[in-house]
Amino acid sequence: MAQVQGSCESFCPDREAKMRIREKLLHYFELKNGQKNIPGVLVKEFTRSAADVKMPLPNELRTEASLTKTVEYLLKDIILDTRKPYNWAYDFIFDRLRAVRREIVIQMYDASQKIRLLEPIVMFLAYSRYRLCEESIEKFDPKICNQHLQECLTGVLCCYDELEDLESHKEPTIRELERRCFIECLYQVFNLGSPESFARSLTLPDYVRQNATFKLCFQICLAFQQGNLYRVLMGFPQLPHVLCALAAIKLQAIRRSLLQIFTHAYSNKQLSVPVPYLLRLLLIDSTSGLQDQCRHYNIAFTDDRKAVHFSKADFNHNTDLLKPKHERFVESKLKRIYLPEVLLLKKFY
Template sequence: MKLRGSCESFCPETETKMRIKEKLLNFYEYKNGQKNVPGLLVKEFTRSAAGVVTPKVKDMRTEECLVRTVEYLFKEICLDKRKPFRFAYDFIFDRLRAVRQEIVIQEFDSRQSVRLMEPMIMFLAYSLYTLSTEPIDNFDPKICQQHLQECLKRVLCCYDDLEKDPQTESLRNLQRRYFIEALYQIFNLGVFEALSRGLTLPLHVRQDEVFKLAFNISMDYHRGHLYRVLQNIPTLPHIMCSLASLKMQTLRRRLLALFSHAYHNKVLTVPVTYLIRLLVLKSPNVLFQQCRQYNITVSKDRTAVLFYKNDYNGDINTLKSMHESFVNAKLERINLPEVLLLKKF
């Protein structure tokens, strides 16, 4: 017998009462500007553990209510500028986890799960990029990546399940799927498992333009054709582009390692303008930073670089990922909630 929630508010009554009484409200759950006045509460994530009673029907939300909860989080909290984004992230991350938990407890079918989880994937991908420059104490990319991968795999399984059904999907739903399938390719760049999936997907997915672009990037990565990977990443759409850009520093490093061998010469130099173009960097200074890190000599007049294969430092850490200007330009132009909810592409 499947459990079905009956609660129509973001937070079940029992939890609301308890948390108000015990003063366990998050910053985003207080009424704006008023201290200690509860505003809108959203159900917290609690670990299911031994000794915890199975949740009652009234403590679980209906599917529609879960959809509204996700929309509320993205439309209101995500855009809340009172505190830095990482606070909003922590709050939303926890509340989405509670939503995911309910998907499992209530045994939602593939269609229902997909509808709720696709926006979560978008949010995690967006956060991974936006918070990538934060120190580890503020944001742990590992956990975020792990959740992103889990959500992606779950949704992909749902797609496969839905594919068994001859019932035709709406164009909108298909578009959402194409975007997520492409995002999976980008997140798992050149990974065998992802590439094999990409190769065996139904033709209608493989023929989608965005998917094709993402898949070809991953394939070029597999072939070792880094030039194409670097040049094509900036042509990806918004969130996908931001996710891909997290690999830029590794890609640049690998290309610089190649160049240290290929342009290996004590006298000959390679112009800065050329390298900036190939490495998709916005200014010479960023290039010099790369050179410093990997021990590559810059000429005295700072217009060229000297490659020498024995100098290149292969043991040092790759530079931390940064906010890329080509991504930021894209992100500035989007309506974030609409994109996260996959209402606009």
């Protein structure tokens, strides 16, 4: 298949823009100040490939510079638009970034080009996975987000490996190294417990493995492999912003595992575990939060509500995991960042 080089310098090719304006197919974020039928900034939408559809013409594909500006616009202007709930912005950005990814494939970009465009998409999906974790399935589908995050992570990692294999490849600049280390950390945290991801961490170049954040991630993953869930949980709050947010998605499964361990270790009517200790161990910020956990798994509090009784016979093994939720230690980190700067990997801490 011949390579097609895009020539469109705008966010949306003229042909599509005219058609969608004519057919009144503009998204809320493409309307000027939200006014009905008054076009604002249009961004090319995602369309699926079909067997009978011809290869797009150069003027229907955006240049690399235009794709970069599109990603920046979406992750600067749209993501900070508070006129609608975040799930609206997520749906719009998600669709438009899929269009960017499709053009990367059509134009057969090389590894370096792919990396620059895919890294911010990975960050957006990772952040959104946490930001929308409390929403209903009608507003946000975590499985679809997980699927696309894994695809994009795998795509970026393959590009890193491809560049490593090139004889002419030079060691990355400090900025490129920081970006790669952060993405490698996201892959490790997102795939916590996966033998494949842990094996990858052992084979990475020294300049990645010596990075302080990567070292912390590696210690967390090693502790998980060893079954030391205490060290895993103590490591989570030390992670920076988006990494910490993505780690919080794993919390409910780890909390359940620890509670199951306690039902075996302390299954005795004469034994109880103090509430303050459990709050600190499970990274739960209130007694009511611990009560929710115990109620869900049929674990009893003592009469004075200051301790918990564990019983192997009573623990509910059949109930579903609790949904991930916004955690106070994550929220405090996210409040201190300028989101576009972080998603575009211009700032890491």
